[in-house]
Amino acid sequence: MKYTDQNPPLVCMLSTSTCYQKTRRMEPWGVLWHSTGANNSTLKRYVQPADNDPRREELLQIIGKNKYGNDQNHRTGTTGMNFWIGRLADGTVAAVQTMPCDYRPWGCGGGNNGSCNDHWIQFEICEDGLKDEAYAQEAFREACELTAYLCALYGIDPNGMLSFKGKQVPAILCHKDAHTLGLGSNHADVLHWFPKYGLTMQTVRDRVTELLAGAEWAPEPMKPVQPQPAAPLTLGDRLLSKVTPRLTGPDVTDLQTRLNALGYNVGTADGVFGTGTEAGVMAFQKAAGLTADGKFGPASYNAMLSMEAAKTKPKTLCTVIIPDLDEAAADLLIQKYPQAQKSYG
Numbered sequence: 001m002k003y004t005d006q007n008p009p010l011v012c013m014l015s016t017s018t019c020y021q022k023t024r025r026m027e028p029w030g031v032l033w034h035s036t037g038a039n040n041s042t043l044k045r046y047v048q049p050a051d052n053d054p055r056r057e058e059l060l061q062i063i064g065k066n067k068y069g070n071d072q073n074h075r076t077g078t079t080g081m082n083f084w085i086g087r088l089a090d091g092t093v094a095a096v097q098t099m100p101c102d103y104r105p106w107g108c109g110g111g112n113n114g115s116c117n118d119h120w121i122q123f124e125i126c127e128d129g130l131k132d133e134a135y136a137q138e139a140f141r142e143a144c145e146l147t148a149y150l151c152a153l154y155g156i157d158p159n160g161m162l163s164f165k166g167k168q169v170p171a172i173l174c175h176k177d178a179h180t181l182g183l184g185s186n187h188a189d190v191l192h193w194f195p196k197y198g199l200t201m202q203t204v205r206d207r208v209t210e211l212l213a214g215a216e217w218a219p220e221p222m223k224p225v226q227p228q229p230a231a232p233l234t235l236g237d238r239l240l241s242k243v244t245p246r247l248t249g250p251d252v253t254d255l256q257t258r259l260n261a262l263g264y265n266v267g268t269a270d271g272v273f274g275t276g277t278e279a280g281v282m283a284f285q286k287a288a289g290l291t292a293d294g295k296f297g298p299a300s301y302n303a304m305l306s307m308e309a310a311k312t313k314p315k316t317l318c319t320v321i322i323p324d325l326d327e328a329a330a331d332l333l334i335q336k337y338p339q340a341q342k343s344y345g
């Protein structure tokens, strides 16, 4: 784990911010993720030491200086986070503690059922333009490291579910999740960002569990995770029939191709089970002695296999002997079947 008791995150308390000064204490139960929704990945935009911070110069060196004085510590704000994650002055991505963990954050707002602010340690991740996957992966990793550190510190089970305000609330969740539970305001973070790269809040719980177990951080795949194509459907896997919306798939194409081959013309094998395919199935079923209901299930499939086997059975070769044929008729036969032979006697 990157952060431990001996190696905690950098501290730059936003001690002159409104939330820091006015909020009450809370008992931390879990960790709630945010991201800013603004294109600025530098911590200095939001996190600056107070003017009276004894480490001010050192912190400005590390974080960088906000020339505009519009950081969270120098303006009246209605938000307050326990941590921030973003780029330090040297460009590395790091977490900075901005309020003690038991200061109730002004983070996720509230919903119909209450607010996760009452018990969830919260941090904000500085977004960039959401186009740079390398940054997203770095920020995600840092946030997982911070979450693992907080879980270790407060004995939080990363996969835990907590009973709160009549809801079952994950110990680790994001602002969007809190909103869905009626425990936060209507924001999309962080689910408008990380899932673009296949990273979900379940990924967070899995990674945090691994980190807590002492695992090294495994490199994340750098390619966006494509949705896995479903295993190709093989004819016989499912009941095929004409429904709305139309069934499609390689199994339908296969059915159409095989009906055509058996002489039940269903037209082009386009992989869509429509009226033509249904008519073909019904004709086939009738020929096979089945109920012609147009639904191609196991019985129809087995009948198809038998019919195909019968069709492809090699032709039996046989010899015909026609006794006492007159010479002219025999010559006619030999014209038609050159392999025929005459014999006398």
Ligand SMILES: [Zn+2]
Pocket: 033, 034, 035, 107, 108, 175, 187, 189
């Ligand atoms: Zn948020």
